Amino acid sequence: MSTVAEAVAARAAASAGPEPLTFAKALTAAMADSLRADDSVVVFGEDIGTLGGVFRITDGLQEEFGEQRVFDTPLAESGIVGMAVGMAMNGLRPVLELQFDAFAYPAFQQILSHVAKMHNRTRGKVRLPMVLRVPYAGGIGGVEHHCDSSEAYYAHTPGLKVCTPATVADAYRMLREAIASDDPVVFLEPKKLYWTKDLVDLEALRAEFDAKPASSEGRAVVARPGTDATLIAYGPTVGTALAAAEAAAAEGRSVEVVDVRSIVPFDDETVTASVRKTGRAVVVAEAAGFASVASEIVARVQERCFHSLAAPVRRVTGFDIPYPPPKLEHWHLPSVDRILDALDDLQWED
Amino acid sequence: MTIPAEAQQAIRSFGISLEDYLLPVHGRVQQIQILDPSGHLLPEDERGSAPGHEYPIPPGEELLEAYRRLVIGRRVNDQNSALVRQGRMAVYPSSHGQEACQVAAALCLSEGDWMFPTYRDSVAVMSRGVDPVEAMTLFRGDWHGGYDPHEHHVGIQCTPLTTQLLHAVGVAHAAKLRGEDTVVLAMCGDGATSEGDFHEALNFAAVFHLPVVFFVQNNQYAISVPLAHQTVAPSLAHKAIGYGMAGERVDGNDAIALLAVLDRAVRLARSGSGPLLVEAHTYRMQAHTNADDATRYRADAEVQAWAAKDPLVRMREYLRGEGVLTDDVEASFAADAEEVARRLREGLGEDAAVDPADLFRFVFTEPTPQLREQAALLAEEVARDDISARDDIPGKEH
Ligand SMILES: Cc1ncc(C[n+]2csc(CCOP(=O)(O)OP(=O)(O)O)c2C)c(N)n1
Ligand SMILES: [Mg+2]
Numbered sequence: 001m002s003t004v005a006e007a008v009a010a011r012a013a014a015s016a017g018p019e020p021l022t023f024a025k026a027l028t029a030a031m032a033d034s035l036r037a038d039d040s041v042v043v044f045g046e047d048i049g050t051l052g053g054v055f056r057i058t059d060g061l062q063e064e065f066g067e068q069r070v071f072d073t074p075l076a077e078s079g080i081v082g083m084a085v086g087m088a089m090n091g092l093r094p095v096l097e098l099q100f101d102a103f104a105y106p107a108f109q110q111i112l113s114h115v116a117k118m119h120n121r122t123r124g125k126v127r128l129p130m131v132l133r134v135p136y137a138g139g140i141g142g143v144e145h146h147c148d149s150s151e152a153y154y155a156h157t158p159g160l161k162v163c164t165p166a167t168v169a170d171a172y173r174m175l176r177e178a179i180a181s182d183d184p185v186v187f188l189e190p191k192k193l194y195w196t197k198d199l200v201d202l203e204a205l206r207a208e209f210d211a212k213p214a215s216s217e218g219r220a221v222v223a224r225p226g227t228d229a230t231l232i233a234y235g236p237t238v239g240t241a242l243a244a245a246e247a248a249a250a251e252g253r254s255v256e257v258v259d260v261r262s263i264v265p266f267d268d269e270t271v272t273a274s275v276r277k278t279g280r281a282v283v284v285a286e287a288a289g290f291a292s293v294a295s296e297i298v299a300r301v302q303e304r305c306f307h308s309l310a311a312p313v314r315r316v317t318g319f320d321i322p323y324p325p326p327k328l329e330h331w332h333l334p335s336v337d338r339i340l341d342a343l344d345d346l347q348w349e350d
Numbered sequence: 351m352t353i354p355a356e357a358q359q360a361i362r363s364f365g366i367s368l369e370d371y372l373l374p375v376h377g378r379v380q381q382i383q384i385l386d387p388s389g390h391l392l393p394e395d396e397r398g399s400a401p402g403h404e405y406p407i408p409p410g411e412e413l414l415e416a417y418r419r420l421v422i423g424r425r426v427n428d429q430n431s432a433l434v435r436q437g438r439m440a441v442y443p444s445s446h447g448q449e450a451c452q453v454a455a456a457l458c459l460s461e462g463d464w465m466f467p468t469y470r471d472s473v474a475v476m477s478r479g480v481d482p483v484e485a486m487t488l489f490r491g492d493w494h495g496g497y498d499p500h501e502h503h504v505g506i507q508c509t510p511l512t513t514q515l516l517h518a519v520g521v522a523h524a525a526k527l528r529g530e531d532t533v534v535l536a537m538c539g540d541g542a543t544s545e546g547d548f549h550e551a552l553n554f555a556a557v558f559h560l561p562v563v564f565f566v567q568n569n570q571y572a573i574s575v576p577l578a579h580q581t582v583a584p585s586l587a588h589k590a591i592g593y594g595m596a597g598e599r600v601d602g603n604d605a606i607a608l609l610a611v612l613d614r615a616v617r618l619a620r621s622g623s624g625p626l627l628v629e630a631h632t633y634r635m636q637a638h639t640n641a642d643d644a645t646r647y648r649a650d651a652e653v654q655a656w657a658a659k660d661p662l663v664r665m666r667e668y669l670r671g672e673g674v675l676t677d678d679v680e681a682s683f684a685a686d687a688e689e690v691a692r693r694l695r696e697g698l699g700e701d702a703a704v705d706p707a708d709l710f711r712f713v714f715t716e717p718t719p720q721l722r723e724q725a726a727l728l729a730e731e732v733a734r735d736d737i738s739a740r741d742d743i744p745g746k747e748h
Contacts, residue, residue, distance in 0.1 A: 050647045051574035074544035074580050075511065075572050102510065106546060141440055144494045145509050290720065319724045321709050326440045326491030331706045331728060338731075 015203030024194040026168045027057050027133075029202060030175035031095060033209075035065045038093060041179060043070045045080060045097030045133075053097055055135055055194055081107040081132065085114050088128040088184075095131045095179055101188075102145035104134055108153075115184045116159030131178045131185045136164065137236045137286050139192035139333055141326040147191075148323055149287035151235075154186040155263050155296070162263040164188035164235030166223075168198035169205060170216075170261065176209050177217045190236035220267035222274060226256035229280035229343055232271060232297055234260035237284045237334055244284075244339035255343065263293055268300060275301050276308040280346040282316060284334050289317030311347035379585045381631060382611050383601035387659045389667025397607075405610035410674050416453055416605050417665050417675065418683045423449035423473040424662055425687035426482065429694050430472070430489070434640045438698045440491040443470045447603070447635030450661035451567045453477050454608035455535055458563075458616045459503075464534045466505040466518040470567075471537055478502050482690055483697030492702050511542040515551035515564065522560040533561045533619045535612075541572020543589065544580050555625035556593040562625040563615045564590075567602060569634035574647040590627035602632030603661040606668070633659070706732055 021029075034041045043061055045053070049072040052059030062070040073080050077098055084094035098104040104111070111132070118126050138147030154162045161183050165171045171189075178185040208215065223238060224245050233241035238259045245255035258274050260267070275281045281301055285294040298313045316334045324332045382398045382405060385391060391407075399405055408416075427446040434442045445452050448470070456477035459465060467475050475485050479502045487496025488507060495506040505521075508514035518536035525532035542548060543566060555562040566586050570577055583589055590597030600611045608630060615626045633656035637644040644653075669675035710717050710725040717725065 046572075047574045049574075052646070054573065054642075072575050072579055075541040075575065076544045076546060078546050079544070105510070141491065143440055143488060143491065143509070319709060319728070320718075320720055321713050322494075324709055325488075325493050327704045328492075328706065328709060331709060331732075 011203060011207035015201055015207075018199035018201045020197050021168055021200040021202065022194070023165075023168050023171045023189075023196050023198075024055060024057055026171035026200065026202075027175055027189065028059055028061070030172045030179070031058065031061060032064065033206060034095070034176060034179040035061065035069060038179075040091060040093045041069070041095060042087065042092050043095045043097075044073050044084075046073065046075055046077075046099050048072060048097050054099060055191070057133070057135075057189070057194075058097065077104060077107040078110050081110040081115060084130050085110065085118065085128060088130045089118075089126055093129045093179060095133065097133045097135075099135070100146050101134055101136045101148040101150045104132070104150065111154075111160070111186075112157050116157045119183070120159060127182045128184045129182045131175070131181075131187050133175075133187045133189060135191045135194075136188040137190050137192070138323055138329055139236060139286075141329070142191075143326065144323065147329070149236075149285070149318065151186075151188055151263055152287060152292050155293050159184070160264060161185040162188065163261060164190060164263065165261065166190070166193070166233075166235055166238035166259050168196065168200050170259075172200070172202065172205050173209065173216055174261065177214055180213045181217065188235060192236055193239075216261070218262045218265040218267060220258050220260045220262070220270040222256060222270070223259040224255070224257040226254040226278065228254045228278055229282065229346060230256045230258055230271075230274045230278045231282050231284055231339065231343075232258045232260060232274075232301070233284040234263060234293075236286050240334055240336060241284045241339065244336045244343070247336055247340060248343060251340075253343065260297070266297075266300070268304060271297070271301060272304045275305045275313075279308050279310040280343075281305075281309075282314045282339060282342045282346070284316045284339055286318050286333060288320045289315050290320045292317060311345070314342045314345060316342045379599060381599045381601055382607045383604050384607040384610065385604045385664050385668055387603075387664055389664045389671060391668070405607070405614065407606060408609045408613065410672065412457070412609065413606065413665070413669060414674055414679070416457060416609060417662075417669055418686060419453040419456070419477050420449050420605060420662050420665060421683045422687045422690050423452050423477065425691050426473055426476060426694065429691040430486065431636070431640065433694065433698050434489075439486065439489045441639050441641060442472075442489050443639045444636045445470050445473050445634075447656065447660070448567055448569055448630075448632050449473060450605040450608050450665070451565075451602050451630045451632055454605060454612050455537060455565060457609060458612035459533065459535055460616075462503065462530065462532050463616070464503040464505065464518065464521050464532060466514040466521075466534065466536050467507050468511075468514070468537055468539065468542075469507050469509050470539065471507065474537070475504055475507060476690075478504050480504055482694050486694065486698060490698055490702075492704055493708070512538050512545040512547040512551065514538075516547055516554065518562055519551050519554045519558075519560060522555065522562045523558055526558070526560060531561075531620055533563060533616050535563050535565055535616070537565045537567070539572065540566060540568040540570065540577050540586060541575060541580055542566075543586055544572075552589070552593045552595070552625065552627070556595050559622075559624040561619040561622075563612070563619050564625065564627045565612070566627070566629045567632055568629050569602075569632050571634055571638070571648070573638045573642060574644075576648075585629060587627060587629040593625075595625050595627060596623075597627040597629065599629045599631060602630030603656075603659045603664065605661055605665050632661075 048058040049062040087094045137149045165174045178187050231241040241257045248255045283294045283297045294315045294317050301313050316338045380398045427444045430442040433439045452473035455474040476482050480497045484496040515536045518534045522534040585599050587597035587599035600607050710721045
């Protein structure tokens with residue numbers, strides 16, 4: 001056993017053990033711990049101070065860390081991101097909240113032209129260690145502009161890391177890693193997961209991060225093992241994929257679920273290993289399917305696993321439409337039934 | 351909005367002084383107010399207008415009609431908030447307390463003029479003539495908007511802040527090129543004035559010399575963030591100066607002052623003044639929306655202080671004092687308001703049939719081949735679900 005592993009094990013043993021924690025509180029804890037551990041971390045955005053954010057993700061941070069390090073800005077997203085670029089150039093590590101997915105769009109000029117390119121333009125002389133937290137995607141009965149799946153815009157822009165957690169533990173782990181990263185990270189937080197709860201040993205997660213601050217960065221994980229087919233999902237659809245795998249098991253099919261976690265960089269190794277093993281795959285994502293992250297994953301799997309595939313790789317995605325109003329959204333979102341239909345389509349011989 | 355002493359010192363020694371900027375008020379931000387909070391006319395020299403530019407009081411009939419709409423507007427706000435609590439609507443951003451602004455925004459425009467409202471301006475939209483139930487479609491969650499913008503010249507209520515201001519500028523520009531004498535009322539909130547599009551809209555309107563009246567309802571908050579975090583300008587009306595246009599600040603709870611100022615602004619814009627900026631000083635009496643908890647960021651005492659300035663009470667007292675608002679007239683206004691509330695309850699009380707095929711119908715003028723394919727897949731799924739939802743089908747497992 002290595003000394004690092006021993007240290008982690010020792011701290012984990014000293015903790016109170018797993019306790020119920022919400023996804024939202026895991027994110028808050030990640031920011032609080034980062035603010036505590038590193039004086040250069042600052043947190044800002046709209047309504048994130050006194051109010052604690054419209055989703056309360058920054059709840060209590062201003063109280064604990066003061067108005068210099070946790071503060072409300074004027075209402076201007078391009079201002080928020082552009083100012084963060086300058087702050088990052090001058091020694092700080094800004095963590096921004098953009099209030100909703102579609103309200104990040106006024107900042108696109110800053111994100112696409114500067115956040116993504118600064119390191120490259122300056123031949124590596126300027127790093128932009130910043131995190132753009134974006135409450136993201138739908139399934140919460142929100143009205144227009146509050147439910148967009150915007151990951152493809154970011155993923156298509158070279159120079160941005162893009163990730164999205166699907167579990168409470170990953171909410172903590174991935175946000176801490178994002179804040180510690182020296183590259184800019186677009187951190188997509190599936191809104192519908194904010195209020196989900198899990199048993200989590202926060203002290204063990206802290207120990208894990210302190211021992212190895214980037215141990216899970218850029219990695220996909222097998223969320224459920226299986227042998228007959230692979231469902232590849234990220235963020236809001238991981239839970240749906242797991243439910244579909246459960247339903248498929250009842251029908252006698254062993255389905256593996258891979259949680260992509262990090263869209264950029266993409267973990268080809270884990271995904272490829274799974275599909276080579278099962279020989280069948282369906283990619284599940286909430287965003288519109290056309291020119292999407294799901295299409296990219298299909299292409300990569302097809303290129304790497306062609307000889308192992310028993311059927312073409314399928315996609316279950318949102319339709320190619322603007323995000324629907326609350327009363328129609330259930331038709332749009334990838335459902336267990338649609339995933340099962342897609343699985344049925346994979347040219348089974350039985 | 352306090353400027354530190356050192357900054358004041360610096361400004362004094364550099365170009366345009368703070369005094370120049372504050373002229374002619376020298377520290378006191380002027381504001382047009384005609385009625386005091388108890389409903390009495392202020393003496394003419396205390397109404398905030400520059401000598402020789404006094405605002406006339408609109409005729410009695412117009413004021414009575416304004417009051418009728420205030421009563422309806424208040425009822426609409428309270429009815430919609432109740433419908434949200436009952437789960438009949440997804441969300442409602444109430445303009446409770448801002449009804450005078452809402453009504454004046456509708457009344458100042460002529461038929462051919464345009465209004466570009468925000469999510470908070472439902473009462474203004476209805477006051478302009480849009481059917482109340484159609485206006486509520488967005489918040490009920492059936493569709494993203496429920497009315498035809500061309501019918502009453504009302505843009506679709508806009509959520510991405512200040513993006514609609516540029517659309518207003520565009521409508522005015524097109525009207526100018528087409529030789530129409532349209533005026534466009536471009537509406538936004540105090541927080542929204544920090545967005546980049548606010549700047550671009552004012553500058554475009556000024557450079558192209560367009561008949562746009564920018565109407566900012568300063569209700570003191572952008573969700574939880576007070577105005578002091580948005581700007582250190584002496585007032586939002588002052589922002590006009592940097593664009594080379596005129597700004598006026600008005601008591602946003604004084605319907606008479608609002609009507610006077612907006613009427614003049616629209617008339618000036620129509621006669622070629624170029625764009626103007628009107629800031630209405632008001633207060634958001636309720637939380638940002640039903641999803642918000644205002645007790646987290648503001649004190650009850652502050653809310654109560656504004657309750658004492660209620661725009662309905664003020665107007666009512668004045669009109670009763672003038673003898674034009676009799677018990678009978680009041681009863682008939684209350685009945686009108688109740689009728690609108692009843693329509694809202696009925697219209698929103700039942701579930702409107704939503705058609706999943708609508709998802710694909712309007713993305714383009716004609717659905718693409720891909721959308722037709724997806725529509726067919728969904729239709730098949732819906733048909734299958736309908737069958738599996740029935741339990742009288744022979745052979746269907748229970
Ligand atoms: C571009 C953009 N950013 C953020 C939001 C989220 N948001 C909705 S309303 C609001 C506050 C707006 O305040 P203000 O302009 O004062 O209008 P009010 O709601 O007070 O009427 C915010 C931040 C948005 N709708 N659009
Ligand atoms: Mg406001």
